[in-house]
Amino acid sequence: MQNLTQTATKVLPTQTLEGKMFSDNGYTLELATSEATVGNHVPLQFRILDPVGTPLIRYTDTHDKQLHLIVVGLDLTGFQHVHPELNENGNWYVSVDFDHAGDYRVFADFTPDGGDGITLSADVRVAGSYDPRPLPAATAATTVDGYTVSLEGAAHAGQTSKLTLSVSRDGIPVTDLQPYLAAYGHLVALRASDLAYLHVHPDGYPGDGVTPAGPAITFYANMPSAEDYRLFLDFKHGGVVRTAEFTLTADNATTPGAEHSSHAHHGH
Incomplete structure (x- = not known):
């Protein structure tokens, strides 16, 4: 993520795809649990660990937020874009909706203070009978x-x-x-x-x-x-x-x- 005043250019820098790993460039997305149940307002807790394994607590705001969390089913249904709350210990808290069983991917899109933007991902399995929907x-x-x-x-x-x-x-x-x-x-x-x-x-x-x-x-x-x-x-x-x-x-x-x-x- 960059400040929008810097994004009007149409010449885009070379990058690899992101959001395919739970750990990248020394930072790690750690979910409190990888299992959940179907329901609305299901609590989701996680933290970002820095290169020395310490919970990250200093972030640079990008598009008005410290961190953007994207949640979507692996069949690309149930999309949610939410903004968790960070406590002083480096733990993030948010509630999300798991409206059907199956596997969901969680993307954490953030910029460490003084660093570059990173997107990490991890999966949550929601218990129950799963019937994937076609694209x-x-x-x-x-x-x-x-x-x-x-x-x-x-x-x-x-x-x-x-x-x-x-x-x-x-x-x-x-x-x-x-x-x-x-x-x-x-x-x-x-x-x-x-x-x-x-x-x-x-x-x-x-x-x-x-x-x-x-x-x-x-x-x-x-x-x-x-x-x-x-x-x-x-x-x-x-x-x-x-x-x-x-x-x-x-x-x-x-x-x-x-x-x-x-x-x-x-x-x-």
Whole structure:
């Protein structure tokens, strides 16, 4: 994650995919438990250990928060973006909803004080009979709570892709989106095959004098391989944060070593 004042550039740095390991660059995500039961407001506790094994207590705020926690089923259902509370001992606390049994992935997206952004992940198994749901087909529009969100732009594997998501309600473009996490929209992209976490960032930010408050929100991302990705757009309107979900298919592009090609830096 970077300050939004630094993210307007469309030349994105080279990075590897993140969010595929519980430990990286000396930091470790340690869940208090890897098992849970179906229910709402289920307590989730964890900590981040630094390179010497001490709970990390100093973080740099990114998009108004010390840490962003993403929870999603391995079948890419049940997406949640929440912000835990940190105590003086380095323990994080939050409540999440596990609305069905199965395995869920937990992503911790944070920046250690004085360091670079890191995304770590771990799995939680929710007891019960599990019936994985198929990935929805790619589509150019989706609805949530009476809002329609349309997606424009193609994704090419290994290349920076411009994705524009436009919000309307009852056929009328929404032009008064409210800032959420220092942006008019927050986008999480996960590769469907392995839930690799892609960093994406918006073009512009509220109050910069040029970025409108809707209906369009533009992002830049890099899809490292030609396959399906699941996109989750958080946007705020009328004081409520809603999440629009899309499946996007990246086509094949001429980029050897696309797994390590440039994709958007921390933009949450």
